[in-house]
Amino acid sequence: MVTEVCLCGIKFRNPVIPASGTFGFGLEMAGVYDLDVLGGISLKGTTLEPRYGNECPRIAECPDGMINSVGLQNPGVEVLVNEKLPALRKIFGGVVIANVSGFSVDEYVAACARADQAPQTDIIEVNVSCPNVHGGGLAFGTSPESAAQVTAAVKQVCRKPVFVKLSPNVTDIAAIARACEEAGADGLTLINTVLGMRIDIAARRCVTHEKYGGFSGRAILPIALRMVNQVRHACSLPIMGCGGVACADDVLEMMMAGASAVQVGAENLRNPFVCRQIVEELPSAMAKYGIDDLNSIIGII
Amino acid sequence: MKDIKFKIESNKLIARDIYRMTLSGDASSIERGGQFVDIMLEGRFLRRPLAAMEWSGRGLTVVYRTVGKGTAQMSSLKAGEELQVLLPLGNGFDASKCREKALVVCGGLGASPVYTLVKELLALGREVKLVMGFNSACDVVLADDFRALGADVTVVTMDGSLGMKGLVTDAIGELRPQYDFFYTCGPKVMMKAVCAMLCGPGEVSLEERMGCGCGICYGCTCHTKKGPRRVCADGPVFDKEDVIW
Numbered sequence: 001m002v003t004e005v006c007l008c009g010i011k012f013r014n015p016v017i018p019a020s021g022t023f024g025f026g027l028e029m030a031g032v033y034d035l036d037v038l039g040g041i042s043l044k045g046t047t048l049e050p051r052y053g054n055e056c057p058r059i060a061e062c063p064d065g066m067i068n069s070v071g072l073q074n075p076g077v078e079v080l081v082n083e084k085l086p087a088l089r090k091i092f093g094g095v096v097i098a099n100v101s102g103f104s105v106d107e108y109v110a111a112c113a114r115a116d117q118a119p120q121t122d123i124i125e126v127n128v129s130c131p132n133v134h135g136g137g138l139a140f141g142t143s144p145e146s147a148a149q150v151t152a153a154v155k156q157v158c159r160k161p162v163f164v165k166l167s168p169n170v171t172d173i174a175a176i177a178r179a180c181e182e183a184g185a186d187g188l189t190l191i192n193t194v195l196g197m198r199i200d201i202a203a204r205r206c207v208t209h210e211k212y213g214g215f216s217g218r219a220i221l222p223i224a225l226r227m228v229n230q231v232r233h234a235c236s237l238p239i240m241g242c243g244g245v246a247c248a249d250d251v252l253e254m255m256m257a258g259a260s261a262v263q264v265g266a267e268n269l270r271n272p273f274v275c276r277q278i279v280e281e282l283p284s285a286m287a288k289y290g291i292d293d294l295n296s297i298i299g300i301i
Numbered sequence: 302m303k304d305i306k307f308k309i310e311s312n313k314l315i316a317r318d319i320y321r322m323t324l325s326g327d328a329s330s331i332e333r334g335g336q337f338v339d340i341m342l343e344g345r346f347l348r349r350p351l352a353a354m355e356w357s358g359r360g361l362t363v364v365y366r367t368v369g370k371g372t373a374q375m376s377s378l379k380a381g382e383e384l385q386v387l388l389p390l391g392n393g394f395d396a397s398k399c400r401e402k403a404l405v406v407c408g409g410l411g412a413s414p415v416y417t418l419v420k421e422l423l424a425l426g427r428e429v430k431l432v433m434g435f436n437s438a439c440d441v442v443l444a445d446d447f448r449a450l451g452a453d454v455t456v457v458t459m460d461g462s463l464g465m466k467g468l469v470t471d472a473i474g475e476l477r478p479q480y481d482f483f484y485t486c487g488p489k490v491m492m493k494a495v496c497a498m499l500c501g502p503g504e505v506s507l508e509e510r511m512g513c514g515c516g517i518c519y520g521c522t523c524h525t526k527k528g529p530r531r532v533c534a535d536g537p538v539f540d541k542e543d544v545i546w
Contacts, residue, residue, distance in 0.1 A: 057510040269513040
């Protein structure tokens, strides 16, 4: 039974990857289970400078999901490169994905270049869901032009494969995917969280300190599947599918929709062992559906 | 950290909207009072983080208030039902920081996380003065449990319906207890006032709305004088000196 997948020439022992922001820098899970069962780890989103992020409450529970407004708390790219990545490499042999964010093109370029230089980094994942401070606050990933601008600039300074992580909060994700492909992206990750809000009725204010936050969890699986499938048909880049994945069947569904690897996000927060469980369940789920090789189902829909 | 199935032994109303749930299962991985567990409830996306009041290799006791749909659902669970419990979580109180006399100040449900702390302090031979604050007599929990341990307990209620009338800080001002280290757990405003009033070192147990409960999501970060810290994994217990109110 073949669970190994290959994206941009990089081999993953299986397609299961904890998504950025739901697994820390991997180090937080050291000793909890053997991380080497995972195909890869997408690390906590990192910016050029350290960030505290937003004030609490940062979390709001929803039916089959949750809202977060962590706001990219991270220690900055220097700490990523000098401390987190070397420490992670000692305990993890799989694919290391450095997730990078920025508030201007220059910031993306500087942070990506630094993360790319680290020998432990295998893939750069560029989160284009940040508000563009020079472009009026709209996220870079919400227009084909700005997504392409960031992609092209980052590609110039990176030797490792660059995956652009797309936002679902757009009218036409296929157009943005094509723009990233034309700008030189090596792959795409989708979807990021869906913008949402919750209100505390009794208190007459939002549950989270920030009015809006990112909605994720099982409820968004159908949205993610649809968007992965749209992007699969709109361009030829390999896709890491993400959004609402909670079990081995969801992984198979995501791969059939067009993903070559699958990220697991919010489910880690309710069950920190879920990625290991999915890896363990995968062979029996494949057997149940008569799948011998995961590569045979990628994008069959 | 383990995710273990526990079986409910009892789930009883012990004060207004407050329940005490005992579960059977192996909770021996918990090491200190003030640590917590995260309980999965059917149909709820996130777990409910609750302090471990007491525990052993055979069971676990938690005390909770019905504040929303999740805890209301929890209160309807019956003996024999099973719950998935993530544990041990958080750092817990350090009883060894007290040399002779401890002052423990709790408010409302803050009584639960300090229960085993008081037990630990007494086992170490420390004198324990416990000041417990509640809104009203119908909100009082665990006072008899603490007395049974042998702690010197003062109950304070806001409306004076039981014990002294007023705030815990009023009672401390009146009693002037001797202590070399203090511990506090309760509403943030209460702990802030306690820390402002008490001199000397102490530990504070903070609370925040949590995502994962185990340090991977950074959903419960607070400001401290040592920089940003996760309440779930770096805390919930912090040195008084480090807390930024």
